[in-house]
Amino acid sequence: MCWELWFFYFFTYGILIYSIMLICIYLLIGIYSVYENINHMRKHEFTDYSMVASSSVVPAISILAPAYNESASIVENVRSLFSIYYNNLELIVINDGSKDDSLQKLIDAYHLVKVPYFVNERIATKPVRGVYKSTNAAYKKLTVVDKYNGGKADALNVGLNIATKKYVTCIDVDCVLEQDALLRMVKPFMSSPDKHVIAAGGVIRVANSCEVRGGKITKVHVPKNMLARIQTVEYIRSFLLGRMAWSKLNGLLIISGAFGMFDKEIAIDAGGYDTKTVGEDMELIVRMRLYMEDAKRPYAVRYISDPLCWTEVPTSYRVLWRQRDRWMRGTVETLWTHKKMFFNRKYGVLGLFSYPYWVFFEFLAPIVELLGWVFLIVYAVLGMVIWKFYFLLLIFIVSFGYLFSASSILIETFTFRQYKEKRDVLKLLLAVLYEPVIFHLYVVAAAIRGILKILLKSETGWGEMTRGGFAKKNESVKSDENQKLQTETEETANHVKEENHEK
Amino acid sequence: MLLLILVRWDLEAQLIFFAILFIGAVSAIFFIAYFSSLLMQKKEDAILEKRDERESLLLTILFEENSEKDDLLVGFKEFNIDVKGNGLRKGKRKMLRQIMIDEILKMKKNLSGAGLEDLYKLYEELRLYKDSYKKLTNNHFQLMVMGIRELSEMNHKVYYRSIYRCTNHVQEDVRIEAQLAIVRLFGVKGLRFLSRVTYTISEWQQMTLLYLLTNMKNERPVDIERWLDSKNDSVVIFSLRLADKYNCFELLEKIGHCLYHPNETVKIQAVLCLKNIYNENTELELLAYYQVVSKRVQIAVLEVLKSLATQDSVFFLYKYLVSCELEIRFSIVRILNGLCEGIDIIRAVEKEPEIKESVIQMLEQINNEKLQYN
Secondary structure, X not given: OOHHHHHHHHHHHHHHHHHHHHHHHHHHHHHHHHHHHHHHHHHHOXXXXXXXXXXXXXXXXXXXXXXXXXXXXXXXXXXXXXXXXXXXXXEEEEEEOOOOOHHHXXXXXXOEEEEOOOOOOOOOOOOEEEEEEEOOHHHOOEXXXXXXXXXXXXXXXXXXXXXXOOEEEXXXXXXXXXXXXXXXXXXXXXXXXXXXEEEXXXXXXXXXXXXXXXXXXXXXXXXXXXXXXXXXXXXXXXHHHHHHHHHHOOOOOOOOOOEEEEEHHHHHHOOOOOOOOOOHHHHHHXXXXXXXXXXXXXXXXXXXXXXXXXXXXXXXXXXXXXXXXXXXXXXXXXXXXXXXXXXXXXXXXXXXXXXXXXXXXHHHHHHHHXXXXXXXXXXHHHXXXXXXXXXXXXXXXXXXXXXXXXXXXXXXXXXXOOOOOHHHHHHHHHHHHHOOOOHHHHHHHHHHHHHHHHHHOOOOOOOOOOOOOOOOOOOOOOOHHHHHHHHHHHHHHHHHXXXXXXX | OXXXXXXXXXXXXXXXXXXXXXXXXXXXXXXXXHHHHHHHHHHHHHHHHHHHHHHHHHHXXXXXXOOHHHHHHHHHHHHHHHHHHOOOOHHHHHHHHHHHHHHHHHHHOOOOHHHHHXXXXXXXXXXXXXXXXXXXXXXXXXXXXXXXXXXHHOOOOOOHHHHHHHHHOOOHHHHHHHHHHHHHHHHHHHHHXXXXXXXXXXXXXXXHHHHHHHOOOOOOOOOHHHHOOOOOHHHHHHHHHHHHHOOOHHHHHHHHHHOOOOOHHHHHHHHHHOOOOOOOOHHHHHHHHHOOXXXXXXXXXXXXXXXXXXXXXXXXXXXXXXXXXXXXXXXXXXXHHHHOOHHHHHHHOOOOHHHHHHHHXXXXXXXXXXXXXX
């Protein structure tokens, strides 16, 4: 057989086998996730969180909220954090060297004064310029730290150094939390007597177009913007049909940076957030797990399937591009840093399943897809494509995607039912149809760009995604015009920020 | 059979078959997703309507201040009997009664005194406890949990034996609910399940039990001393918490034994207990203990010394001020600051400029904290 034929068979059947494996893995994980989600719902249906919310015996929690150039919304966002239903907490806002008047706004709004403060620098960070506390006893839970700019990871490390409580919750300052989110999140830490729970994460939901009043989501709507709507489907699919299974297998490698809770001591002992990666949330989890594995201590990373945190997703392709590019860079950097885990029996589920899964089906998926497209074009030019088979296979793949996404909407309908209006489900189902057409290709392209950046070492910074914040639209539903305006603001702000913020 | 037919087909036909099958499945899922959302909405609305109906009836019965109250109650009971007698489907009747129970439980949260008593009476008179007990005897854990909760929330003690048996149930959720139920029903006396429980009582469960006990009569559990000897470490930890909560000074010696328990969490809990339960020797004993324990326990010891330390501790604390980690040093400085002048503390570390610098910062913070909200 000539080499061209070998080449042809290798790639044709290679990609086919890869696709079949991908589908099988997705199906297995999806089914297991659904089963575990239903179990979780049944188990927690009777937990009365309100009973212990006001109790003084709840464990102490420090909330860490890094902020960079959030002047437009910082005051309202902090106010919304004050509305969290939890008795024993401290709120630490870290101003990461903002170039706008974020700090001044906080000082004015919360009557802050600079206080002498001893920072126990257990993790090395950029210097702290000052620590501020309120003169008003109503805000005594609030601590604002002003530091030199060092990126999100560095800001969170300062938070870890300053936090005085046993557990730390790291959140994006503009996220909207469910009132009982902390109670739900802290429960796994206190309910696993046999294993030390080192971290827990919850479901992140899309807040675009939702009604937000007084820092709370009062009415859930499907986003009006199609891009945000597709991401809603993507979030539902990812959280409902993926994470729970990994959590149950104790193989979860990521806790969303938007809202996650950690055992502070373990996070610090593991070295805190890595400031050299853009995927600091995933990297920290992997490192904490490695730390526990190496210490041979029984541990778990838990996931709560209840919707706990609402965040805005990008409404413009440009911002989405940056986000997905960054996500892929973060994934690659983390996987590369911890490559010793790859099929390493020493790390059990982590080394034999989770890590290889991320390598093969998260990191390699866009590359294989790109190869698929390239070979399709080459074979088409050479007249080697049997179009009948091609279209039939294409129908399979696209149908599977539809099937998977639509199933996630179905599961959502039967379980959490966040979208209650009649037309909402229809809108989401239509978004499912639209997803593979442009969105998927765009996301794959962004991921490929991320990989190329890593290979060419052309960019290493965070390139943060900043949102318009809820403050402006805090008391009313965001109008379409506002959305457009916000998108433009986001883009301009991002452009300026990326220039300033990248290290 | 289908497989046999499929095998005989050529590849193209097989692919077409599967493509049609997939498209069919996708369409089916789309339709099911959409229509099930509509159906569920409809069902939810119907249940909501029934709930509103029952709620308003309940409100009328409970808060009607005129002579018609009793008539209404009779009528309401008849309404239920009617529902039973009119040949309604068993499922629907069950659903209506469950709605009733849910409404009663919901209402219970906002009632006290005579209103609450009326609600208990209603639960009894409508024999809703039978529905709850049926759930308790079911094999499905979720139903068992529901049954246990309903019976205990409605203060129905007749089936307490069945509930008590569940306090060491193999199914965690049932066990947890039964333990809470038995405490809800009998207060501190209900804690006797601690003598038989072999499974670990999680931190969350301990917290919930303590919270339940907070809202009950201030009786003291009598068996704490026995529970402190339990082979179940979680029972020992919980007993230490109980001893602390109820200020059991007579257990000081026993708590002292727990300081040398093999489990570190027990040690820490025992140390924390000494914050409230102590005698004149405790301080010195803790100082001696400090030298032989791990860092986690040391931090707990310092936490207790913040309130117990006297001049007797000063020499000891100075000794450790130089050699310890920053986190521990901060705690020591905090204790020393309450016992002596700041300048003396600084003098003690005069020879170590780096340590001196950190001690000065710590003192500044501590003093500022004192001033901040005073």
